[in-house]
Every structure is written in C-alpha cells, then in structure tokens.
Amino acid sequence: MLALIQRHGLAILDQPYTEYSLEFKQQAIIRVLVKHEPAYQVAIDLGLKSNGMLANWLRSYRENGYNVVIKQKGRSPHAQTRSRNQTSEARKRALTPAELEADRRERIYKKIDRLSRPADQEPQAAEIARAVTQLRHELKVSVTFILAVINANPNLPHLSRSNYYYNLQKKDKDRGNQQVMAEIKAIYEEHRHRYGYRRITLELRRRGLLVNHKKVQRLMNKLKLFGIVSKRWHKYNSYRGTQGPIKTDLIKRNFSAVYPEHKWYSDVTEFKLNGQKTYLSPIVDGCTQEVIAYSISRSPNLKQIMDMLKQAWRKHPALNGLIFHTDQGWQYQHPKFQAWLKDHGIEQSMSRKGNSLDDGLMEGFFGILKREMFYGFEAQFKSLKELEEGIQKYISYYNQQRIKVKLKGLSPLEYRALVLS
Template identity: 55%
Template sequence: MTKLSKEDKMKLFKEWKYEYKGAKYLSKKYGVNVSRISYLLELIDRHGFTILDKVYTYHSKEFKEEAINRVLLSDESINNVALELGLSSAGMLNNWIRSYKENGYNIVIKSKGRSTREKREEQRTREAEARKRRTSSPEFKAYCRKCIHKKIGCLSSKEIKPPKTEIARAVTELRRELGLGIKTILEVINDPDNNLPNLSRSNYYDILNREDKDDLKYHHMIKRIKSIYFEIKERYVAPGYRTITNHLHREGFKVNPKTVQRLMRKFKLFGYRMKKKKRYDSYEGEIEGRIKENLVQRDFFSVIPNRKWYTDITEFNLKGLKLYLSPILDGCGGDIVAFNISRSPNLKQVMTMLKDAFKVSSNLKGLIFHSDRGWQYQHKAYQKALKERGIEQSMSRKGCSPDNGLMEGFFSILKREMFYGKESAYANLEELEQAIIEFIHYYNNERPKDRLKGLTPIEYRNQSLVA
C-alpha cells in the first residue's frame, strides 16, 4: 500500500472537497485502501490540516483506557472514537483493544529495548497483580455481565428455549474470551433477575464430558464422515448432513441423521448453500390450441417408472458463453432418462432428446409428459411426436415454476453441486459439457437420496421394475 506524504494528503483532501472526487476514485489514483482514504478525509475535515503535523504522539495509559472504555462500555464505534481523539487511524484503537483483552483486560505500556530475565519476571508479577485488580473492578464486572447477557440472550427467543448443549458451548467460549471461572459465569446466567436460560454446574460438566466422548464412541464413523465430506467437496461442492448420512447407511453404519448433523457441526463441516441466480426462461407467448392442461397437479411421483416424465431447459453462463441442458426426469426414482446439451435452446435439441428417450423406453402409451409453456413444447413437431406414441402432454400454469417442481429441484442440485462457485474450474464450454455428463452419471448411479430410502435413482428404478 502506498505511503502518503503530508503534501499528498493535502492534495487528496482538496480534490475531494473542491473537485468533488469520490473516495473510490481517489483510492485508485493514489493506490490506498478506500476505508483508509475515507478515514483520512473525515479526520482532516474535523481537525483541519494541523492534524497532519503530528508525526508521533505519545498516548498515556489513562488516555488509552478512556478510549477503550468508550468502545467497550459505552457502545461507541471504533471509527467515531478514533476520529474524535484525532488518532492517525482507526486501526490504532483496534490494536489497543486487542492488546487490552490479550493482557487480561489490563493496559500494558511496553518499554523500549530488550528486557532482562529479572525484569521480565517482575513484569509478569506486576501484570498478574494488575489483572487481579482489574477483574475485581466494577467496570470489568459490568463489561463481563454485558458480554454474558449478549451471548446467552442471543440463543433464546420468547417461544423457544435453547438446548443445554448450545448454552454449554456459549459458556465455554465466554470462559476463553473473558478468562472467568465457570462459577462466576453461571451465577450471572442463573440470576432470576437476568431472565436468561438456566444451566447448572453439573449439567455443564456432563455436557462437556459427553462432547469429549464423541471421539471414543464414534471414532471410525467420524473418520468416514470427514473422508466422504472432503471427497464429495473436492469433486463437486460441500455436501450436507443428509447426503453424508445416506452414504454412511449404505456402508453399514447405523446412525441417526441428527447425530451426523451434530458431529459435522462440531468439526465445522458445513454444506454449501446456493445463492439465487437469474434463471433461463423459454416462454415467448402462447399459440392458440397448443396449450395443454396441467394433468400432474403437483402430484409429481409415480409408483413405477415411465408413468410420469418431466422436462425443461436450463442455461449455464460461463464467462459470457452459454450452454443449454435439456433433460427428461422420471417421476418414479428421479433418474435422468435422457438429456441433450446444446449451444442454443433450439427445437433440434428437444427433438434429439426425445429420440434418445424413445430408444431407452419403447412402450410409453399412457405416459404423462409434463413441461412448462416454453415455445419448444408448443411446436407442432414436438406435440406430434408425443401423440404418435400415445403420450399425454401436460403443461404448468403460466409463470408457475413450482408446477414443474421436480425438474426445478434437479436443476438446483446440479448447479449447486457442480457449477455455482466453481465456474473458474472450467476453461471452456467443452470442459463444462463433460462435467455435466459426468455429474448426471454420478447423480443417477452414485448419489443416494433420502426419499428413496438411501438408494440411488437407478437402484430404485431397477427395484421398482422387479417388483
């Protein structure tokens, strides 16, 4: 980061004040962080150019203590306090607060030069005594009560009380942060005037010991959870506890999903959460006589394969280049019957997908084939191909994506696990296309589902055909 001279700072301020240049513009021009520029401009605006003459200022222990108390006890912002006191940066006050907490809520003024062993021992003794005095001071006690109230109070609401395990974890964190004993923290929590969720000393230690026994009780399973988690994460995205549980059940582990969830949370193994993205829409209006009735009515599932199929088109935008996937999903096991990948969402893509699906399954009379109202599904050629094989066409209501929820769910899984957040892994559309093909094979043959009792879609399909 560029170091600014006094002349640079004055010039920078004049550009902002009189030429109305923004902080972002000045940040790029002078090569300085935006937050630092904003702080500097406000500092000069408050104190004038004389504040720039202070090259080095000694700050006494009392001065630092007053500044720290204003932030910790009076709830003033670090930025505002630093500006008011004329500090060269807000980071200076932030460092004081960090050092204050690290030294047991005691301000330590470091002397220059290397200290001898005797001096260091004397310093430690003084710091220990100062820490004892500090912990007995009313200001420190008030701050501790405030921290305990804030942390424990956030766990509960008016309707729902937090589980004892959450309170115990919060108490452990408070012990580390404040350096207090368990007795002091529990006294504040269990005080009837504080209206906080209670926790007894015996309960706390029982939970603490139980948490430590996890490694003994679930040693092999924890190892397997971690290996499954990182294996899938490396391949696609971080899986959630349900996916991990299904894999464990397939390997013979008898475990409740909530136990897996608790262990994953304990080891900070969190599943990926997808952010909403703009979706592709193939709707371009309605052709009279081509709109079909919604025969599915959100009753998506079927007992046997080839009774309900679903289709739609989704778009992949990779660095401005687009790829379109058109799959067919069976309502029995949720497996992908056929699919086609194209550079444009044209009729040829949908018709090729249909031909591939008809090769896999020949007898489709009475099948309900559901889609949205996209122009491809209103085309004469598409509707004729379905009619020739005795397939009944079904369509969602206008602009109602939940009517095709099963297909939308598959697109969500597909993009969350192998595309969103991993766009940089694909150099071109060819690599992305290959990755989609591989994921569909993984989804059909290797990815177990809760709804299918831990089976993969293809395993469930084959089981249904045998039955």
C-alpha cells in the same frame, strides 16, 4: 525391524529422514480408522521405521478435530509463544488500567464472536466454555470477568457461571464414536460437501452402521460439517405466448409414478459463465427421478429438444401411454415436437401459464443441480466447454451415486433396478 526388512529389504535401513505429505498421512489414517486395518501392519506396509509414528498421527488427528495437521517449519512453538508473551507483556505495561480493561474486553468480544457456526444458529455452550477457558489463560483474568463481559453484550451468546463449570467437567460422550465420525467425514468429503445429515445417515446404513439421524446431526455439528445451503437460482423462461395448441395439464402436481416410463418431465435451464451462456434440456422420470436423456446447446433451439427426444427413445423405445409434461415454452408448442410425441404414442401435458409449481419436479431438479455443482463453484470452470463437461459428470453422479431419501436411500438407477426386479 525384522518385519520391515522382510517387507522392503535391507535398503529400508539406509532410508534417510522423510517428510510425509498430508495426503500420505490421510491415507494411512483412513486405512486404520475406516478400513479397520491393524496399525502395526499399516506401518510395515508404508515403510514407517517406528510403529509409534502412526500412533502419533492418529492421536494428533483426533486432538485436532479429526483433521490432519502438518507442523510448520521455522521457529519452534515455544520460541514463538515466548516472543508473543514478551510483546504482550510489554504492551500491557504501556497501557493504563482503563485501557488494559478495554483491550481485554475487545479481545473477548472478538474471540466469542468468531466462534464458527451456521448463520442461523447459536454456538453450543460447550464451545463457548472452551473459548472462555482459553481467554482465562491468555488474558490472566477471572471467569467472572469474562462471563460478565459476554453476558453484558446483547450481540453475543450468553453463558451462566453454573453452565460454564458444568460443561467444563462434563465428559465427552463421543469418545466411543471415533469410527462413526471418521466415516461421516469420509462420506462428506467423498460427495464434495453435498450431503446433509439425512443422506449421510442413509449412506452409513448402506455401509452397515446403524446410527440414528439425530446422532449424525449432532456429530456433524461437532465436526463443523454442514451441507450446501440452498440458493435462489435464475430460471430460463422460454415462453413466447401462445404459438400452437396448448395441451391440458394431466399431472396436476402429482409428479410421482408407480413404475418407470409412465411420467416424464422436461424443461430448459440456462447457465451463465463469463458473459456467455449454455443451455441444458433434460428428461427426468417421475418414478425413479433419474435423468433419462439430456442435451446441451449454446442456444435454446428446437434441434436441442428433438435430439433429446431421439436420445431418450433409443434408450427406451416402448413409450406408448407415456405422459410427457412440460411448461408452455415455445419449443413444446412447436408442431414438429407435438407431432413426434403423437407418432410415438406419447400423451402431451402442459403446465398452466404462470404456474411454475405445476412443473415443480423440474424446478427441484434444476435447483439441486445448480446448488451442488455450479453456484459457488463458477471459478472452477475456465470456459463453457469445461462447464458443459462438469454438467455431464454431475448428471452421471446424480444417476449412479447420489442417494435420495424419497428413493429409500438408493440412487435413481439403483431404485429403477429395485422397481423392475
């Protein structure tokens, strides 16, 4: 109390009861678990009248799967439980034994079928065992009955009696991994669910935590943290037949380069939002994977491509010997485009007709871009202007923050600095 008065003055004694928000609790917990500040000091800094209040938040955070839970107002949980139990008992008395058994089977089916998991994976045995224990107490039936119902249904994951008791008695081996789990969740949220276990492993190592990628994968499964799943995306096709000289494919699917400004790649992709369209044309470096320059236009015209080239040249004026690779889009066959490349000492390369894999580096970049900031997030953009601002922010994030396994766990700009050092 003396420390509180010294920190906040005597007014702290007259402070009325305060309801703390979810964000307030999250920040307090992060300071203790992630930044490793003493809980006593955090409680004083935040003006908490009791150090036990923060301890309760930390305990609740761990017990609820590393989530902050705000207690709901209204009737107490005991009153709600009594009401539900009374309703359930009255309903049971009204059912015949056969109807009661059918009702119990239906509730078991629903409970097990709703276990959260990725679409292509079975729930873990420990998760099923916890659900079986909950059903025992809710339905007042034996473990044998529940397991028999589960194992008789081919659409449900099966669990043997011995495996149930093994998981029931097995100690939680992750009790000592609370710090790592908190860091994993912080990284996952910081990058807006874009990181899977591989990049989270690399980010943990950047932060000084040497953790095996298999452990990270297991902890993420336990925390129900899953990266964004790939989706098929629509590719804009700018091919209009042969309209100019077609250049040889100098890349032959060997997209990487030893040093920057040796191989550049470009293409145009289309975004559709509320019946309207906008087009992105970027240049990606084959060595650093960074977006060198880009332009956004409401129509896929030659000016967009020329603006992109001039922007790239202003940043990197020494381009003699550079190979510039594209598909056979009409823009890249245009005499003005080809003349600009020749005047700047750039050698042009083109994919073969109908071979999208020849331009695979750009295909991959567009897939990442749309998966991580557009598909599934369309509702966040009210207009094309907001979408274009979102694209610009993502490209900045992609260059400066988004680490890549192929770049030794560095972002594109960090890798450029490493290569040029």
